[in-house]
Amino acid sequence: MRDLGVGFRYLLKGQRWVARHGRQYGFGLVPGLITLVLYLAALVALAVWGEGFVGWATPFADDWSSPWIGLFRGFLTAVLFALGLLLAVLTFTAVTLLIGQPFYESLSERVDRDVSPDGTAPESGLPLWRELWISARDSLRVLARALVWAVLLFALGFVPVVGQTVVPVLGFFVTGFFLTEELAAVALQRRDVDLRARLALFRSRKTLIWGFGTPLGLAFLVPFVAVFLMPGAVAGATLLARELLGEEISEGDGPADADTDAAHARDDGDGAGASHAAGRPGTTNR
Template identity: 65%
Template structure:
């Protein structure tokens, strides 16, 4: 329970940090606004062209009697738009972080500096950082899709599917959202994705305490845009709670033997 409360406190502290540093709040809003405008335009285009696309994709229904042709194509149109909307919700954070990589890296660095013990950032060109971030985001989205299929199938189980499965879904979504958001601070410390996942799973209550409230807030339209700067700041504080200053993980001695600190910068 203590870790769960600490995770919630990190969520609040991140929002509080950007509100105390108003310039960084506005700075962090830009990528989310750009992504929001892009997604809104894509969804409007999808809504406008979905009927034509459905009719083009189902020529075999041209000879069907009314109202079956209209009902069938209307259902497919609704499914297509709903799928696009779901994809937008799932990928919004990943795309925003990719678009705003330079913005959020600067924000995470500023949080580290203000808290003390800021690590040196990776000595990589911007295109390499963007490529690495895109690759990690794609790997995370694949895992999200797999979990989504499993939870969707489990939703058909009587009683359990309407009670336990939604709760598990929020926890899974909170974990992956925390994994996405901490990617900026972890990448500055050159921690690979697999190790990030291990560290977050090792403090699951802390991770869920941070991620689940964010997921619940992100369900409200436009709130995700307003909370993104604070979410990145809070994720940086979360990483700092998992790792000591300068990006060296806590050693875990076995049988009393001393353990050298891990260096993630080594191949």
Template identity: 65%
Template sequence: MRDLVAGTGYLGKGQRWVARHGRWWGFGLIPALITLVLYAAALGALAFYAGDLAAWATPFADGWGSPWQGLLRGLFVALLFAGGLLLSVLTFTAVTLLVGDPFYEALVEQVEKSEGGGPPDPGLPLWRELWISLKDSVHVLVRAAGFGVLFFVLGFLPVVGQTVVPAIGFCVSGFFLTVELTSVAMQRRGIPVRERLRMLRGRKGLAVGFGTPLVLAFLVPFVAVFLMPGAVAGATLLVRDLTGDGGAAGEEDAQVADEVTAVQPSAPPSARW
């Protein structure tokens, strides 16, 4: 429970950091705005063709009478669009980080400097950084997609599929969203993606507490754009304490847990993972 509260605290701290550094908040909005336009077009196309996809995927229901055919295909459309939204939440961050790699590298470096300094710039050429980011994102997204397929199937279970399964799905999505958001700061420290997953699996509460509120907030149109710079800043602060760069992680987490009730974000907010 303490890690859950601490994770939410880092999210608030990140939003407060960009609120105090307005120029960097505006700087971090640029790649998120570009990605938003792309995703709005993709989700619009999904919504337009969802009915046709439902009919194609359920040919056995062609001869069903009313209301059963409509109920089945309506449920399919709802689950398909919900899955598309969850997938967009996960991939939005990955694509935004990829599109905005130079922007977020500069933002993370500024956060590190304001907190007492961080690791030196790895000095990799831009194409190399983009290639590493792309490979890491694919690695994470393949794992997340496996859970997405599982939750999509479980969504057909009566009652549980419409209550428990979505709740667990949001938590799992929050974990993987945290993995994505911490990628820039982790990459600066030369930590490979498998090690990042291992570190965050060891602190699942911290990762879920940070990422799940963002998953829920990102479902609201345009909120993802405005929260993205603060999310990257908060993820950087989380990484600093997780790796010991910002002081003793245990002491910092305890302090965050004690103070989180006073933190107000500046914007509205199995298998091994």
């Protein structure tokens, strides 16, 4: 049970980190806002044309008498919208991470530098297109696993009592697990930890993962909250990844935002900084 509290603390630490690094937080909001606009447009289209689609897909019910045809098609329209909303919740993080890959890679690497005792961070050494391909491929695999769980829990939801009590709780834990995997993948991919190894690592510390991902999943149910928490969630997941791999985390989270950003700007612009020239510990090439 101790790991539940540890995971939750990493979630809070990530939010505190971006609160102190305003520029990184601002950049991290952009992908979430883009995804939100796309998803809202898709859900509005589903609400407007969903009834027509259901009518087109059920021609066999055209001759049914009232009120049965209305009840039947109304139920199917509600189910269609609910499935669309569920799919949006399940895929929001993956799509946001895919759109914001350059943003979140930079943010995660900055967190690694900030908390690493020697100020270094692992780098993948891969071109952007290759990182995007790996991220998209792994996200689809994770989504497939999440959908299997969603279908199973949906079916169990019809079991009396259990379906209205135990199943929703299990659903939040499952959501938290896969949500954390998607977020931590940003940092773990830079360390050459593939999907199978990540899932094995997560299963070995399930309570830690639940402590981080379950409250975050609950918060994401509130409209628009996911957009504003996403940068801090990526920062916190980077800290969580270091914990999972046994990497040291400097508790002094570094100086204030302005000083830290200025120092990194000088280091990044130098091109010959020691952290770039010397090669970073933990750097991998795939």
